[in-house]
Amino acid sequence: MELIFATHNQHKLEEVKKLFPSDIILKSLNDIGCAEEIPETGKTFEENARIKADYVTSHYALPCFADDSGLLVDALDGAPGVYSARYAGPQKNPDDNMRKLLEAMNDATDRSARFHSVIALNMNNAHRVFKGTVEGDITTEKRGTDGFGYDPIFRPKGYERTFAELSTQTKNSISHRGKAMRQLITYLKQQL
Structure with missing residues (x-):
């Protein structure tokens, strides 16, 4: 079975x-020649994930899933939220985003946060949604070199290391995206 993951992000893929x-053969937007940036105009993670999955299915007639994930920080009233990727501007630069977040939290005593992921699947005109969340906190500085996005400043609950310091296997076993993906995979196996 071939399935499209609506992403240009090679690290995420x-x-x-x-x-x-x-x-299950997983392909990215690049693999199917989709160079355009699919606009994320939704107000929620679920709306954005559905927009991306539906776009690929309607334009390329291929089964597709898309995720929209973000970081929600309690001290910032849930920001950056759905704007996580473009928190510091449309250039979507992870270092700029982390710098802005750390500056905004400079005096914060409550550093609790969570990553939330929603996966929307559009397959055979059937729509399904899968969700995952991981609790943690924001460190005071970047640590680690693995992962992507906010991984160097997010420490999952129960761990001393940030996502960027954990192995990919450990991160996938506890992460928001890993939780939602396992639900998706279970569903796909049932369909096969």
Whole structure:
């Protein structure tokens, strides 16, 4: 079975591929020649994920899933939320985003946060949604070199290391996206 993951992010694609069984061939937007940036105009993670999955299915007639994930910080009233990727501007630069977040939290005593992920699947005109969340906190400085996005400043609850300091296998076992992906994979296996 071939399935499109609506992403241009190579780091995200490689992380997710490690979760999928070998009988599901995962392809990215780049693999199908979709160079355009699909606009994320929704007000929620679920709306954005559906927009991306539906776009690919309607324009390329291929089964597709998309995720929209973000970081919600309590001290910032849930920001950056759905604007996580473009928190510091439309250039979507992770270092700029982390710098802005750390500056906004400079005097914060409550550093609790969570990553939330919503996956929307559009397959055979059937729509399904899968969700995952991981609790944690924001560190005071970047630590680690693995992962992507806010991983160097997010420490999951129960761990001393940030996502960027954990192995991909450990991160996938506890992460928001890993939780939602396992639900998706279970559903896909039932369909096969």
